Amino acid sequence: MKEGLNLLPSVAKFQAAKIKLKKRVNFVMVIFLVFWVLLAVIIFGWLGLNSYLLKQAETKNAKSLSNYKSLVTNVVLSKKNKYQAKLVGQVLKERFEYGSLIKKITDFFPENVTLENFEIKTKKQFILDGVLTDGKDMNDVEDKVRDINLGLYSDFSSANITSIEIGNRGWSFEMEVNLI
Amino acid sequence: MKESFFKLPDKIFGLEKSVLIIFLFPFGLLIIFLISLKFVLIPKVDEIGTVKQKINTITTNTDKINEQVRYLSSVDSEELQKNAEYLDNAVLRNKQSYLLVGIVRQVANKFDYQVKSFSLTPGEVKTEDTEATSLKDMKKLPVNLTLYGPKEKNLDLISALEKTLPILFIDKYDVTTAGDYSELNLVVYSYYIGDETNIDTNDITLSDLILSSDELALVEKISNFTKIEENTDMGTSEFQQYQRENPFSL
Numbered sequence: 001m002k003e004g005l006n007l008l009p010s011v012a013k014f015q016a017a018k019i020k021l022k023k024r025v026n027f028v029m030v031i032f033l034v035f036w037v038l039l040a041v042i043i044f045g046w047l048g049l050n051s052y053l054l055k056q057a058e059t060k061n062a063k064s065l066s067n068y069k070s071l072v073t074n075v076v077l078s079k080k081n082k083y084q085a086k087l088v089g090q091v092l093k094e095r096f097e098y099g100s101l102i103k104k105i106t107d108f109f110p111e112n113v114t115l116e117n118f119e120i121k122t123k124k125q126f127i128l129d130g131v132l133t134d135g136k137d138m139n140d141v142e143d144k145v146r147d148i149n150l151g152l153y154s155d156f157s158s159a160n161i162t163s164i165e166i167g168n169r170g171w172s173f174e175m176e177v178n179l180i
Numbered sequence: 181m182k183e184s185f186f187k188l189p190d191k192i193f194g195l196e197k198s199v200l201i202i203f204l205f206p207f208g209l210l211i212i213f214l215i216s217l218k219f220v221l222i223p224k225v226d227e228i229g230t231v232k233q234k235i236n237t238i239t240t241n242t243d244k245i246n247e248q249v250r251y252l253s254s255v256d257s258e259e260l261q262k263n264a265e266y267l268d269n270a271v272l273r274n275k276q277s278y279l280l281v282g283i284v285r286q287v288a289n290k291f292d293y294q295v296k297s298f299s300l301t302p303g304e305v306k307t308e309d310t311e312a313t314s315l316k317d318m319k320k321l322p323v324n325l326t327l328y329g330p331k332e333k334n335l336d337l338i339s340a341l342e343k344t345l346p347i348l349f350i351d352k353y354d355v356t357t358a359g360d361y362s363e364l365n366l367v368v369y370s371y372y373i374g375d376e377t378n379i380d381t382n383d384i385t386l387s388d389l390i391l392s393s394d395e396l397a398l399v400e401k402i403s404n405f406t407k408i409e410e411n412t413d414m415g416t417s418e419f420q421q422y423q424r425e426n427p428f429s430l
Contacts, residue, residue, distance in 0.1 A: 014196075018196075018199060021202060022202050025203065029205070032206075032210075033209070039221065040216075043221055043228070047224055047227060047228050053231075053235050057234075057238040058238060060238075061238050061241060061245070068245050068248060068249050068252075071249060074252045074255060074257060075248070077264050078252070078255070078260060078390075079384060080264060080267075081263050081264050081267055081399075082388055082389060082390070082391060082395070084267040084268070084271075085263075085267055085395035085398055086395070087317065088270045088347065088402070089394060089395055091318065091347075091349070092401075095347075095349055096350070097342055098338050098342065099335065099339035099341075099342045102335050103335060106335060115357070116357040117356050117357060120352070120353040
């Protein structure tokens with residue numbers, strides 16, 4: 001055979017080739033079956049492992065939930081606080097503080113000026129009436145208006161005197177001031 | 181006749197019948213494998229995917245819950261309660277504007293001011309405030325007041341009103357001075373948060389529970405405000421019927 005010489009009759013040769021082929025087919029089939037079984041084992045094993053892990057995770061979750069439920073009062077209170085703080089914070093942020101503005105204006109004028117009427121038109125504008133006993137003090141008021149318009153005061157953007165009157169009580173003026 | 185019907189020729193498509201028979205079993209096996217792949221193995225692989233996804237969801241959820249449990253266990257319940265009280269006091273507890281008059285009156289009395297008149301229908305509150313309050317759960321309750329008192333305490337009164345719980349908002353400010361006395365015309369409003377506010381405890385994250393630094397600063401700020409009790413007696417007093425004789429009856 002090694003020399004490539006085969007003296008078997010052709011039928012016997014055919015039978016030998018068939019047997020060889022059958023053996024090869026069987027070998028391939030065994031490998032295929034092993035692969036199949038292995039594949040099935042791996043898939044079912046992996047599924048089993050995952051199902052086990054799922055059960056474990058569910059148990060842990062149930063335990064955590066039970067702990068969480070025991071703290072439900074704090075949960076509700078914390079959530080409520082957060083919600084209310086958000087609402088209150090939002091409206092308070094928009095609140096215009098009149099107290100600080102009035103203080104600024106009171107401090108702005110010298111002592112010889114008496115503020116009589118005070119009206120806040122908008123959050124950015126207010127009108128005030130002042131009274132002076134001495135007409136010379138009107139110069140101070142005019143100087144203040146000039147300084148505001150020159151931008152020397154950080155809180156005020158512009159100002160103008162809308163009227164000046166001289167009456168029984170002395171000098172009175174009306175002034176319009178705009179905030180920055 | 182039957183035998184000849186099932187009897188195959190010795191050669192099929194030029195191949196020996198006995199050779200073809202060798203491949204018959206592997207072919208059948210292959211078909212069975214393909215069927216099992218389609219109807220058993222692939223569905224099981226999909227099931228593994230689903231189970232893994234479930235595990236991930238549950239694990240994430242558990243971590244989230246554990247995180248919250250850790251925070252909630254560490255938080256001081258008393259402080260939580262105190263914060264809740266401040267925040268509750270920051271808004272009106274009753275949806276009645278006239279209660280505001282009582283609150284302002286209590287503050288005004290401290291500075292020798294008196295409520296000269298008030299109106300519960302002050303007209304429209306300035307639009308810029310309304311726009312800022314797009315929070316549908318909050319209801320704005322305004323009142324128009326005229327206060328009368330010493331001129332020098334005017335600023336103190338306004339500052340005190342701005343540091344009062346429930347938080348008061350001044351919408352209009354007009355002062356007229358005559359001698360040592362001032363007349364203040366104010367539109368004051370406050371907010372009422374409805375009880376119907378739903379707090380869903382199911383889908384909560386840790387950030388829904390922890391107050392941010394700004395919110396903590398807010399609580400700190402309002403904790404310095406003066407709490408004024410809402411006097412609800414005005415609206416809830418019982419009706420009393422007095423028996424009087426008709427002086428015109430004969």
